[in-house]
Amino acid sequence: VPQLLVIEDDPRLREAMIRSLRASGHAVASAATGMGGLQEALEHRPDLVILDLGLPDVDGAELLRILRAVSDVPVIVATARDDDASAVRALDSGADDYVVKPFSAAQLEARVRAILRRGTGAAAEDPLTVGPLVIDQAAREVRLDGARIDLSPKEFDLLAYLAARPGQVVTKRALLAVVWQTQFGGADKTVDVHLSWLRRKLGESAQAPRLLHTVRGVGVKLVDPDA
Numbered sequence: 001v002p003q004l005l006v007i008e009d010d011p012r013l014r015e016a017m018i019r020s021l022r023a024s025g026h027a028v029a030s031a032a033t034g035m036g037g038l039q040e041a042l043e044h045r046p047d048l049v050i051l052d053l054g055l056p057d058v059d060g061a062e063l064l065r066i067l068r069a070v071s072d073v074p075v076i077v078a079t080a081r082d083d084d085a086s087a088v089r090a091l092d093s094g095a096d097d098y099v100v101k102p103f104s105a106a107q108l109e110a111r112v113r114a115i116l117r118r119g120t121g122a123a124a125e126d127p128l129t130v131g132p133l134v135i136d137q138a139a140r141e142v143r144l145d146g147a148r149i150d151l152s153p154k155e156f157d158l159l160a161y162l163a164a165r166p167g168q169v170v171t172k173r174a175l176l177a178v179v180w181q182t183q184f185g186g187a188d189k190t191v192d193v194h195l196s197w198l199r200r201k202l203g204e205s206a207q208a209p210r211l212l213h214t215v216r217g218v219g220v221k222l223v224d225p226d227a
């Protein structure tokens, strides 16, 4: 049975969606906040996420980008009628489809079925390669220039997240949200400390970076030094 995750803060709408989707034979989990939804998605790996764009704690589009960086799970966004632009932005950010509120149970079910019919996107997690760095996500092993390096779980998660989007600047806020699943606005210092440990294990420093580069005032990026 496909597992669905509904992320919606409006309790009446959330309950109505859960009821109708369960009546159609799906297994449904739910979250009332963006961060709760992200945590649920990372821990239980649903087959499909239905994401409300108007959430109290995180902008839905930002949550979608974070989710996209770590997961291929199909996402249907739910957006308010007076906000077509946000639906377009969501599709640009990697949503698979969208529904406009108010939508019927039948409309939602049709979109859910269409996406599930495409087949599960449960692709094998191929190793991530960035220049001399190879990250085996299934085995949680990292090799640099062919030599195994030992990372703590958090360091591994940080590196894997950055390696999934090489050359792209990632904010510390995003790292904090993804790796620590902490509310936005948490302590950047935590990220800084782990980044500095990670740097040391990669055999480099902030002053003389090879793979891990700081973009002052914005965040960090992992780059292929040979590219």
Ligand code: CA
Residues within 6 Å of the ligand: 008, 009, 010, 052, 053, 054, 055
């Ligand atoms: Ca909402």
